[in-house]
Amino acid sequence: DADVTQTPRNRITKTGKRIMLECSQTKGHDRMYWYRQDPGLGLRLIYYSFDVKDINKGEISDGYSVSRQAQAKFSLSLESAIPNQTALYFCATSDPGQLSNIQYFGAGTRLSVL
Amino acid sequence: QKEVEQNSGPLSVPEGAIASLNCTYSDRGSQSFFWYRQYSGKSPELIMSIYSNGDKEDGRFTAQLNKASQYVSLLIRDSQPSDSATYLCAVNQNFGNEKLTFGTGTRLTIIP
Numbered sequence: 182d183a184d185v186t187q188t189p190r191n192r193i194t195k196t197g198k199r200i201m202l203e204c205s206q207t208k209g210h211d212r213m214y215w216y217r218q219d220p221g222l223g224l225r226l227i228y229y230s231f232d233v234k235d236i237n238k239g240e241i242s243d244g245y246s247v248s249r250q251a252q253a254k255f256s257l258s259l260e261s262a263i264p265n266q267t268a269l270y271f272c273a274t275s276d277p278g279q280l281s282n283i284q285y286f287g288a289g290t291r292l293s294v295l
Numbered sequence: 296q297k298e299v300e301q302n303s304g305p306l307s308v309p310e311g312a313i314a315s316l317n318c319t320y321s322d323r324g325s326q327s328f329f330w331y332r333q334y335s336g337k338s339p340e341l342i343m344s345i346y347s348n349g350d351k352e353d354g355r356f357t358a359q360l361n362k363a364s365q366y367v368s369l370l371i372r373d374s375q376p377s378d379s380a381t382y383l384c385a386v387n388q389n390f391g392n393e394k395l396t397f398g399t400g401t402r403l404t405i406i407p
Contacts (some may be wrong), residue, residue, distance in 0.1 A: 221303070223383065223399035224339070239394070271338055282327065282387045284395055286338040 183282075184208045185287035187272050193293045194262050202257045202290050204272030213255040214273040214284065215247060217266075224271065230255055262294040298322060299386050301398035310407050314371040318384030318398055321365070327387040328367045330361055332380045333400065339383055343369060374405045 185206045194200050204213065214242040216239075226239030228247040236247060244266060248256045259266055269291050273284040300319050308314040316330075327346050331339035345351045345358040345367065357370040367386075371378055384398040 221399060224397040226394060229394065250403065269336075282339060282386075282395060284343060285341070289336075289338050291336075 184286055185272060185274055186264045187270075187287035189290060190288065193295065195295050196263055198262050200259050200262055202270055202272075202292070204257070204287055206272075206274045206287075208274050208276070208285060209252075210274035210276045211252060212282075213249070213277045214223045214275070215245075215255070215257045216271045216273065217241065217268040218271060218289075219268050227257065227270075250276075251262050251293075257288050259292075259294075262292075264294045267292060267294045296301045297394045299355050299384055299398040301382075301384050302401060303400040305404050306401055307404045308374050308407055310372055310374060310376060310405050314374045314378065314403055314405070316369040316382050316384075316403065317399050318367045318369075319365055320367070320384075320386045320396075322386070322396075323362075323365065325362075325365075325388050328358070328365075329387075329395070330356075330358060330369045331358045331383040331385060333383055333399075334380045371403075374401040374407055376405045379403060379405045405407075 188203045211232050214229040216224045218224050225241050229237050230249045233249050246258045271289050272287040275282050275284045298321050310391045330343040332342050333339045337374045343358040345360045351358045355372045359368045381400040387394045
């Protein structure tokens with residue numbers, strides 16, 4: 182079983198719809214992250230969380246919100262989806278006990294907004 | 296200026312040759328450096344980490360770090376077709392920092 186699980190793996194939605202992408206992990210890590218990846222732009226950080234009570238904006242948080250329901254669960258929501266949010270979304274985790282901040286990624290969610 | 300820069304490629308290398316991938320970064324305070332491999336449509340997978348100046352070898356992979364020049368590289372010896380992927384350079388500004396900054400990646404193609 183995957184250590185970092187993202188659901189759904191693929192999603193097609195329409196402009197204006199609210200959608201949620203979910204991430205769960207069994208690695209026991211406190212830190213969780215949401216990234217989006219677009220061709221030619223690399224991985225860009227949307228939000229990150231150090232623990233259940235800690236939420237931080239990344240470089241491209243506008244139009245997104247997150248919820249850290251438990252140590253193991255971190256969800257990303259698009260309140261009103263727009264076509265330029267079409268991208269590949271990744272969840273990642275890291276262990277604060279590891280000073281180097283190695284991050285481990287889920288398999289990704291491919292989102293298309295029509 | 297981008298914080299982490301990589302040549303986007305594509306970089307084509309014959310099978311069995313050495314592939315050399317380069318990355319420069321702008322923050323002199325950066326402390327840890329990573330190379331991730333990403334196959335098309337898949338998630339990034341960590342292949343090397345390096346924290347000190349010099350070389351670090353792991354199998355066919357060697358990471359090289361030069362903090363004075365703000366430069367990190369990845370060498371892949373005896374390149375195989377399965378090495379064809381996009382390689383992402385990532386930099387952590389200081390130990391305990393919560394964020395990695397990623398380059399846009401270099402697409403590597405190994406030609407049989």
